[in-house]
Amino acid sequence: MVDPPPPRPGACLLPFPEKFHAAVRFVEGLPDGACGAWRSIGRGGGSDGRRRATHRAPFFADDADVLSDDAWLALSALANQATRGPCAEPRPWAWDGAAAARWAAWSELGGMAGAEAMRLYVRVLDDESPGWWLEVVDGAPAAERPPSAALAPAAGPAWETVAAAASPDGAPCARYEHATALLGASLLVAGGSAGGRPLGDTWALDLESLAWARLSAAGDPGALPARSGAAMLTWRGRALVLGGHRARARARGAPAPPDETDVWELDARSGRWARVPTAGDPPPPRGGHTATRVGGRAFVVGGESRGRTTSDVWILHLDTLTWRGPVRCTGRAPAPRSGHAAAARGRFVVVAGGADGARVHADVAVLDTETLEWAAPAVVRPLPARAGGAAATVGDTLVLAGGGDLAGPVTATVGLDLTALPLGPLQWRVLATAPAGAASPAASEGLALARLPATRALLAHGGNAGRLHSALALLRLPEEEGGGESEGESGSEGSAGGSPLPRAAAASPPPHAPPPAAAAELVLMRRQLGSAQAAAADAEARADAAGAALAAARDRVASLEAAAADAARAAAAVDELRAELEHYKRAAGGGEGGGRKGGGLWRFVAGA
DSSP states (O other): OOOOOOOOOOBOOOOTTHHHHHHHHHHHTSOGGGGHHHHHTTTTOOOSSBOOOSOOOTTSOTTOOOOBHHHHHHHHHHHHHHHHOSOOSOOOOTTOHHHHHHHHHHHTTTTOOHHHHHHHHHHHHHHHSTTGGGGTSOSSOBOOOOOOTTSOOOSSOOEEEEOOBOOTTOOOOSBBSOEEEEETTEEEEEOOEETTEEBOOEEEEETTTOBEEEEEOTTSTTOOOOBBSOEEEEETTEEEEEOOBOOSSOOTTOOOOOSSOOEEEEETTTTEEEEOOOBSOOOOOOBSOEEEEETTEEEEEEEEETTEEEEEEEEEETTTTEEEOSOOOEEOOOOOBBSOEEEEETTEEEEEOOEETTEEOOOEEEEETTTTEEEOOOBSSOOOOOEEEEEEEETTEEEEEEEEETTEEOOEEEEEEOTTTTTOOBOEEEEEEOOTTSOOGGGOBSOEEEEOTTSSEEEEEEEESSSEEEEEEEEEOOGGGOOSOOTTSOSOBOOTTSOOSOOOOOOOOOSSOOOHHHHHHHHHHHHHHHHHHHHHHHHHHHHHHHHHHHHHHHHHHHHHHHHHHHHHHHHHHHHHHHHHHHHHHHHHHHHHHHHHHOOTHHHHHTTO
């Protein structure tokens, strides 16, 4: 019998920098063997690459590993960066492998700010040892925090757990900061982070059978290079991944990550990824950014690049895969940030939250994609600061789920009324609250969120709720939460005839089926999804026909213009011939008259 997983330890409510110092105390208190081979070398410890601590909080499994070698190296480098600044020490001798590894890890951080290093230190430790703080912080575990009193919860919508069907491929491992999008009748999940390492597998959830299918595993030919914090979008049946954080260390002989925001495309039938060439100057490498599609353009905003957060804007033209940027935008640009949420409503891209080091933002910024002007709208009820959330638009409402602040994950899913864009006033309100104490995507940082087309339903997956998980949850908003879908408000798209993705093999019924009401709602959603896919395919076919007619008309105009130019050149040649003929006529007439009137040379020739 398999033991149930230990309970989630809750959230550490310490602010920064106290939270960082508590994390350092925890790591320094671990025995040498629990901190990986690099710390053990030269101190009497072993070097098997991963060790176990001798002390445990109640929520740790008996055989749980505390820190891997990679994690300890990262923590050592981040601690030095936070307390001593950028590396200025000379490179150690090559024979001292442990010291050389620590020096290299510290040097790679470059000029990263101390506050950002503190935040990342705690983040790595949270991934490796959830609940570490219970051993170094006085007091009992903190309970889930209620929503802000300024945002009164609204009765009605609630997040419902969706149980996936059993599948021969299994299911994705627990993760956060993964990329996701809807393609046809499947939810794609790619990459992410687990155990302090980026992931490189790709999965598809069939919305008909609710079964997972693994499209590729890390290391497979055609697998997506491991990454976290990437952005995924779909365009005319294509799934594209933009950028993401790559592993600092790589296997011997492996190619170095590109020094740019790379673009990868999924072959939906084979499940293989391929890097696609782009034109123009690409953005620097980055992760934690957003890529929001508005028509045929993807707007990439912010993220963390080369150890620093940014708020720059880049545009990828999806028809030609041509980059443009950084774009010069007018107005009041938002502060640099990563881990923010963004979604489109018509011509506007709305950005909310995010973090810059130990500072978590609560503001809202609006980018007009036609005029490229930023606006900072007035907000009646400000949003409590959060980063690591995910957003989607439903009618005139921006729905923001998950995320957290310096104290841990938040449970309130909030909505922002967008009817007064771009200047406001706008108003936040609570739409639903995730169950306290449960591993729910809606109460997690780094979750993935997608809107089901032609519905007012949102599907969330995975995240970090104090511990990583791979749960699915569904939120159905009532009719008054918004109307139909507008251009650009969803990054997903459908195609007629169902999903082109490989489906999982015949699956057995889920061990815990959704409630009857949820099952009926899913059936309705599938029907609406099929209708939306057919309508989208019909519209795309009409657009293709119109494009072909326009191209033919342009060819005809070009042909007529060429014929007109040839005719003009012929007319000019005729005019030149006429002028030359008149010249010859005048010359001939003048010569005959001179012969008859005699004198000079003609008299000499005649022998006169």
